[in-house]
Amino acid sequence: MVNTTLKKLSQVSGLSISTISRALKNHPDISEKTKSLVIELANTLDYEPNINAVHLRTQNNRLFGVIVPSISNFFHESVIAALEEECRKNNYTLMILQSGDDPEIESDNIKLCRQNRVNGLFACITPETKNIESFSKLKEVDIPIIFFDRVPERSDCHKVCVADIDSATMAANLIAEKQKKKVLALFGNSNFLITKKRFNAFTEIMSAHNIACITAYSSNETHSEELTNIYLAENPDSIFCMTDEILTGVMRAIQKKQLKIPDDISVIAISNGYIPTLYYPSITYIETSGKKLGKLAFESMMSTISGSTFIQDRTIESVLVRGQSI
Amino acid sequence: MVNTTLKKLSQVSGLSISTISRALKNHPDISEKTKSLVIELANTLDYEPNINAVHLRTQNNRLFGVIVPSISNFFHESVIAALEEECRKNNYTLMILQSGDDPEIESDNIKLCRQNRVNGLFACITPETKNIESFSKLKEVDIPIIFFDRVPERSDCHKVCVADIDSATMAANLIAEKQKKKVLALFGNSNFLITKKRFNAFTEIMSAHNIACITAYSSNETHSEELTNIYLAENPDSIFCMTDEILTGVMRAIQKKQLKIPDDISVIAISNGYIPTLYYPSITYIETSGKKLGKLAFESMMSTISGSTFIQDRTIESVLVRGQSI
DNA sequence: TTATCAACTGCAAACGTTTGCGACAATGTT
DNA sequence: AACATTGTCGCAAACGTTTGCAGTTGATAA
Structure with missing residues (x-):
């Protein structure tokens, strides 16, 4: 079966595409009667908006990317978990990418982020990432980057690190x-x-x-x-x-x-x-809590996205957890 | 700076949008001279195709989804790592989603998959997933599902499991x-x-x-x-x-x-x-190797995508790794 | 000269949305 | 009766691509 579209809903209901669209997003122009009619129809036909079309039209993907060396790492796992949670709360999607600590894959990943028009990127760079040229291309197109954990040495970029x-x-x-x-x-x-x-x-x-x-x-x-x-x-x-x-x-x-x-x-x-x-x-x-780092990184992202020109450079403080080994 | 588009390349070069598009994908209709000219221009202007537009037009996202309870799990981690590697090789993108073993989030994730028009879904269901109704909606729109590890009991779905x-x-x-x-x-x-x-x-x-x-x-x-x-x-x-x-x-x-x-x-x-x-x-x-499971799941996906109507039900064999604990 | 052909390129529609603007009827106001 | 207002709705353009088809050259053959 082919996917239901606004056009199909329009044909079935006899209403115009724009009315359908507005009805589904509770636009005040549309009467309650029409709204409920459209919503019901959409439900029975299992309508789901084509997110590609939405994004293309609205020019806002509500999408963040995150690049880590590997998700098989306790620390990065918890960072991702935290980022994911925040994204869900704020209605963003998170695209998780692994670099395998390979600068080439890293740069492929960055390209992917550009192609996907992410609204922002969280990045933990590879040990071999000497120049951050591929990252600067993102900046040129106004995609903010929050570096975390392993960050470039230069000072003109946003960073969130654990206390070193x-x-x-x-x-x-x-x-x-x-x-x-x-x-x-x-x-x-x-x-x-x-x-x-x-x-x-x-x-x-x-x-x-x-x-x-x-x-x-x-x-x-x-x-x-x-x-x-x-x-x-x-x-x-x-x-x-x-x-x-x-x-x-x-x-x-x-x-x-x-x-x-x-x-x-x-x-x-x-x-x-x-x-x-x-x-x-x-x-x-x-x-050194990955959860805290993730949360803080997300905060930094949101504030730079909402226009702050302040260079974020933040640190998670560490806490001593006493066992019996010393 | 705003993103470079085909239109911009067209304006700068004086060539039409379609010529630009064809030149960039090495179409035989375009002369070598034009091609190299366009490619060079695209490079200097850092052109990256808008993947939303591409997908909308081609109706093929080259995108798979995978739903796991949590990526903070040795086994699922390695499954994902394997899936990711195969995806990269086959030029697919992998959308990683976590259900947190919550059926509600699981169903949200499924919705996300539909909205993103994934070409297929790998799913490890939650313990509470009694009915797989939300999954069947995917089937209605011809999105194949490969269940792995924790799978529904019914027999009419694709499964890849470790040897139980x-x-x-x-x-x-x-x-x-x-x-x-x-x-x-x-x-x-x-x-x-x-x-x-x-x-x-x-x-x-x-x-x-x-x-x-x-x-x-x-x-x-x-x-x-x-x-x-x-x-x-x-x-x-x-x-x-x-x-x-x-x-x-x-x-x-x-x-x-x-x-x-x-x-x-x-x-x-x-x-x-x-x-x-x-x-x-x-x-x-x-x-019980997650890597092997991931690879096998991907194989199953590819074969069902390429038209096989055969119900996949496959098992990873286990191997004994001898330590000194017995 | 004219017809034929190949090589190259452009036009325009389509994918599925969102949204500014205008159309129309019904109602209220002078 | 004329006009303004309000509540609903549709038209059409736009987002950035891809692609079938047709058009334009210039060269070659008749």
């Missing part, structure tokens, strides 16, 4: 407070601005408290496990994990060696919150 | 093979067909081997943990977990009680594969 320095500082301070003497600190991809900032903040506090600090970078689970095995030889009394991936690697190494947490070794992480609860004793972590 | 009986059977057989005497078996939502089938298959094998079997249903982590604590009093020598959520609950209980796996107790699960590897010793599990 703060979260590292909180973890470091807790380690100092607990009188730890030697910490193994594992950081994520060293290309990211956030990693650099956290690294500096963390190591600074360590040296301020005269705590020995072994540092290394790792961006996946297996590598983290290897690193842990290597540096465990130096007998650290605590381990700091900057990401969930690092945490799982570290935990595998610890479990294999049958070390007791927190007696043999303490663990503290920065996390979105799910992974740390899987272990026993549960891992103490600094929560 | 097989996976339970494999787990049960391994338990028997390892000479276990008393097993605690935790199953998921008892409303689901898949749970019933697995329950029956599992318990049947247990009784065939004279293995004592304590069974219970649970659909979240906390509840599973409680159940485990309760039934651990009956000293089972092994635990079967039908889902990842159950597994994490069970593991928390086990870790709290400091039980040694597999000496004190054995564990076996049905899982998508990520969670079992987090623990040490790693958990033996029956893998």
Whole structure:
């Protein structure tokens, strides 16, 4: 069966297309009698407006795009979930795109956003995104972009990030407070601005408290496990994990060696919150909430869309969630 | 700046809109000289076709929808990832929708699919979806639906599922093979067909081997943990977990009680594969691959779209992934 | 010269909506 | 009786494409 259109409703009812259209959107020009008649007819014929035609005509898609490296990631998942919820509330649609951390796919995705005439884009850039030229094309056509989590370094764009320095500082301070003497600190991809900032903040506090600090970078689970095995030889009394991936690697190494947490070794992480609860004793972590980030990013989008020329640069504050691992 | 359109390209170049359109899609009617001229112009003006107009005109959106309860789920995540990859390869777009297991949102999502004139829908229904009336409306307008994972019981619809009986059977057989005497078996939502089938298959094998079997249903982590604590009093020598959520609950209980796996107790699960590897010793599990399911669902979609009237009813076979937990 | 042909390009309709404007009848006002 | 007002409704253009068909060239053949 072919789709019902306004034209069909018009033919069946004998009313004009414009009357049908107005009746369905409760326009004051149309009499109540006609309205109810049209609405009933539309229901029996299962009319659904063709959204392409609507958008073409109104030039407003009520559509946002979001580009993440992968939806298979606790943090980005929760960001998307939050964005989705807000979109639903505000009657927007969300187009979810995955870049796979590939700049080429990323630029394809941006093209898709342009073709779809999105009203705005939320973007978490890939590590390799050096220039944001493909993004600037969006700006040329007045499509606002809210960068989140991994953002460009330049200052002339909207950003919503988790606390970079703060979260590292909180973890470091807790380690100092607990009188730890030697910490193994594992950081994520060293290309990211956030990693650099956290690294500096963390190591600074360590040296301020005269705590020995072994540092290394790792961006996946297996590598983290290897690193842990290597540096465990130096007998650290605590381990700091900057990401969930690092945490799982570290935990595998610890479990294999049958070390007791927190007696043999303490663990503290920065996390979105799910992974740390899987272990026993549960891992103490600094929560960087994707939900909050999503909500804030959406707010920023709405305010720039409604005309604010203010450059949004906002930060989610982190909170310490105490487990028994330190 | 406003978007570049064919009309603008036409005005700038002095060529007609139709020539522009044809030149951009390499139509043989247009001379090479004109083509390269137009293409260059389009590039400098950053032309991107308005996809709404294209779809409206061509009546083909190259768009699929997928409805999942939530993308925050290991299994559905991997299904989506697979679908997305196939879509990209075949030049389709994927519209990802979350129902939150709420039938009302589900039906809103279906409406969205209709409004967007999707070419097909992949759907994982909510536990409460009793009648599939809202889905049948899609069928009326010739939008094919491939149900996956959680599917309606009726036989007149396309389905792609993970092995229900097989996976339970494999787990049960391994338990028997390892000479276990008393097993605690935790199953998921008892409303689901898949749970019933697995329950029956599992318990049947247990009784065939004279293995004592304590069974219970649970659909979240906390509840599973409680159940485990309760039934651990009956000293089972092994635990079967039908889902990842159950597994994490069970593991928390086990870790709290400091039980040694597999000496004190054995564990076996049905899982998508990520969670079992987090623990040490790693958990033996029956893998139900979301990736494979996604690929198969896409295949089914393509074949029904290209005219096959055959009712697709396909199953992903499970494979045993041996850890050290049994 | 005229007819024929190929190569190239433009006209105009159509996809399904929304919406400014005008038409028309019925009613109220002077 | 003439006019203004109000309540309903339809006409037609526009959004940005695609595409069947026809038109315009210039060259070649008769």
